[in-house]
Amino acid sequence: MLLIRCPHCAAERPEVEFVYAGEAHISRPRDPAVLTDEQWKNHLFIRSNPRGTHFERWRHIHGCGRFFNAVRDTVTDKFAMTYKAGLPRPSEAEIREARS
Amino acid sequence: MLQQYRPLDGSRIAVPDSVLGIEMADDCTRFNLRIAGTGIAPAGKVFGVTLPKVIGQTAASGDKLALCLGPDEWQLMAPLDERDRIEAAFAALYAKVPHSLVDISHREVGIVVEGSAAAVALCSACPLDLDEMPVGAATRTIFDKAQIVLIRQGRDSFRIEVWQSFADHVWGILQAAGREITLEI
Numbered sequence A: 001m002l003l004i005r006c007p008h009c010a011a012e013r014p015e016v017e018f019v020y021a022g023e024a025h026i027s028r029p030r031d032p033a034v035l036t037d038e039q040w041k042n043h044l045f046i047r048s049n050p051r052g053t054h055f056e057r058w059r060h061i062h063g064c065g066r067f068f069n070a071v072r073d074t075v076t077d078k079f080a081m082t083y084k085a086g087l088p089r090p091s092e093a094e095i096r097e098a099r100s
Numbered sequence B: 001m002l003q004q005y006r007p008l009d010g011s012r013i014a015v016p017d018s019v020l021g022i023e024m025a026d027d028c029t030r031f032n033l034r035i036a037g038t039g040i041a042p043a044g045k046v047f048g049v050t051l052p053k054v055i056g057q058t059a060a061s062g063d064k065l066a067l068c069l070g071p072d073e074w075q076l077m078a079p080l081d082e083r084d085r086i087e088a089a090f091a092a093l094y095a096k097v098p099h100s101l102v103d104i105s106h107r108e109v110g111i112v113v114e115g116s117a118a119a120v121a122l123c124s125a126c127p128l129d130l131d132e133m134p135v136g137a138a139t140r141t142i143f144d145k146a147q148i149v150l151i152r153q154g155r156d157s158f159r160i161e162v163w164q165s166f167a168d169h170v171w172g173i174l175q176a177a178g179r180e181i182t183l184e185i
């Protein structure tokens, strides 16, 4: 079973306690009314879908209930690190350090 | 008048040699408390237990118990006759310390799992690493498909808090696990 570290519980917990919640660091436009249909469509539906490092949201739903962010490799399914929502995207160096 | 239906009350699963005993816990008062940083200390004073601040920790005083389930979430447990006092005391606190206190007494039932095979029985459906769970810890987790709160009361003593509507399912799995332990399979 995959173990995921919850940054709030500060513990590795079984994957079945969590749910995936899409790509992280997507901020809602401040004034959606001024957007074109194209821009609004891109905000709602278009995601980066990378091969490799992916920044994504998870929720410890059967635990502390909190949303947080994670860095996961979409090829190996390995988590590099997790961090609290609201924190900036970790740098390449930080991710490399977490992986080693 | 509403009538509570508690079909599992008084039930017990016992395995010979007393390696495992599973029974319904006596009913109690339960509250879910959501409160922010500076309110934690006064809320603890009102309840009568200093609220633990680390997720997964519990604190007890007399027959009252407080479980820290999340960064701003606690489950408070107390004897049945304390309910009105606690509710009134928190209501008086509300003007100064905004919070949310919800009575969830009727929503849940407690199941006590005890004995040297208690952890084995729980592992039949709970993915938590129980070796890593210290005595006195409590956490929300999952048991098969049902969300539970698991409290480790002692090395070989656990208490499951589960919604009434899931209790029968959890009970059935524990029954099967008890049977397997009896037959040593």
Ligand SMILES: [Zn+2]
Pocket: A006, A007, A008, A009, A010, A060, A063, A064, A065, A066
């Ligand atoms: Zn958590």
